[in-house]
Amino acid sequence: EGDRERCLAAGATDYLAKPLQIDDLVGLLQRLLEGGRKDLTDQVVTEGKSQ
Template sequence: MALPIDPLKILIVDDEPLNILALSAVLKSRGYLTITAGSAAEGLAFLKKDKEIKLILMDMMMPDIDGYEATSMIKHDDLTSHIPVIAVTAQAMSHDKEKCLAAGADDYISKPINVDELTALMAKYL
């Protein structure tokens, strides 16, 4: 697979360090630049200062501000509403997908993540 000339910047928001490590490694190997946040609050702070983020992978089950609330905040902010958010969650029932989309997520993928499925999904928005 050819690497992009200008790597696209992806924000990964997840409270599990191993999930962040695995996603970052896979995306970097495919030519993406990743920024990681261990909480929704940290992810929201990155969005305020980094205008080059092209897509967000948002874990939905986090303490404090969960991914549903964070996604809603992103989509209701004129400065960030254009950034695609893909919900990443272990919750795999059809009503869970509906809940993610209702919060404003552009799409949804369940854990464990199929890398080919994820990159195809990301390509749809990038």
């Protein structure tokens, strides 16, 4: 079992190996930020319906 598998098994949502490639880091950050934005939008819509 490698580092990536151990990190994901421990609850990490993603993994970047060293040496870091800037394009990989940027892509990961974009995915995480877009996912967070979607989660927040879903939460606002759900809360708005319950009021």
